[in-house]
Amino acid sequence: MIKFASLISLLSVFIFPLNTFSAMSSVNYNIFADNLETGGGLQQSASFNLEGTTGESPVDIINGSTYEIKAGYQFMERGSLGISINPTSINLGELTSNAISTDISTIEVSTDSETGYSLSITAVSGSSLTMVSDGEVTAGSEEYGLSATGSDSLLSGDVAIVNGLLISSATTPTYNNETALSFKASMSASSPAGSYSQNLTLTASTNF
């Protein structure tokens, strides 16, 4: 009897969610996706929130070169866009006239939007050295700028950090697509001594 019950529960894990998953709507409501679980729920304390689910299989993100499947309750969102910036603080240290100071931050953007995303700088505040204008920050010259690497990067060479600068873009759904921003600064012998600091806002949205 126990063996039989175990087998039934095993089968139900696979079969029930498939049969009961569907969109429902009326004039007054719209349930865009539903799911049947065998457990889980919301748990919280002062320091954490846990939204747990058990009883689904398969779950997680499964991707290949031309597709991405987000399986399971945790991915049931009607369009999502996420960003991760690591680290969020850049330190170029003390500059010398014979070297280029560099620091890197990695931006990851994920979206299930079919139109992809765009990432740009939408606010720049603070003080800086002279912005690079010849495509390359060079040791011995007073120049400051950034370059970007990654499959979605739109930048070529070192560019000035200005409001509205488009950094990266994709035209398909993405999953943690990385763009590494390399901040660079160099000084000349005549650069005035001082402390410089900037704050940048990196804005991501899906494309139209």
Add this chain to the structure above:
Amino acid sequence: MKTIKIYILGLCFSLLFFVVPAQAFSISPTKVLVTLTAGGSDVVKMNIKNESDQVENYQVSIVNVEQDDVGRPIFNGIQSPAMTWIKPEENISTLTAWENKEIKFLIETPEEAQAGSYYLGLAVKKIANTEDVLLPNELSGQLVSLLYLKVSGLANESLNIFLWQADKKFIQQREWSYILGLKNQGNIEVPLQGTLLIRNWRNKEIYQKELTLGPTLIATEERKMDVKIKTDQGFLWPGLYQAQINIMFGKSQQSVSGIFSFWYFPWWSLIFVGGVLFGAIGIYIFKIKNKKGKSI
């Protein structure tokens, strides 16, 4: 039977250990469409999820959205009157680790609001503290959900081709490049579908291509793009050609066309013409010299 028990146990453990990868924060939905009458109101809900292990503060705001030349959204900091029609229920929101929170935006259109589409962004920005005091050298992430706000009334779909020309008046290569400029003069966004036709001097169609003109062109915006084609099929005579573009746009499927002429002179034709001219001049000189010789 022992195998089945191990399998069931394995399955249970695997269900527990499948986890969602961490991110800093995310929003949902990414696009919102709201249709209202002038003087109407509605509430839009957005979910913010703190996908980090610590308490985070978020600033909620409304931003203006425009399009760049290839149709990507740009946020240029311009204050549009429609931004004042939307108010978030809270401007600063604090989320505990991995908390998912719903934010409401109240949209109220004024009685005098013009019919048409308005493009705005519901923005969520991670900030260092609730006073939004900037930390030095800080990189802040901001996510924007695109809001299509439509005020009901008379919809006008109108598209203007303000630029349609070759990048050169005389073309030598088989790769031809044109510049196309479009302006949406209507009050709603229009999807675009284009066809390029090339005709020779006898008005015979020698080339046709469907063009990808990018995403929907939003109201009042312009788009400029390069159209490149490679006419490497068959022989092409040097001479005068015409490039015509037909664009179907909008839900009303209207069309607009642009046409211009250009000269195609491949290098071999210039060498040929040069050779013929050189030959003709040579024959002419030879004849003159011959004539003078006879007269003496």
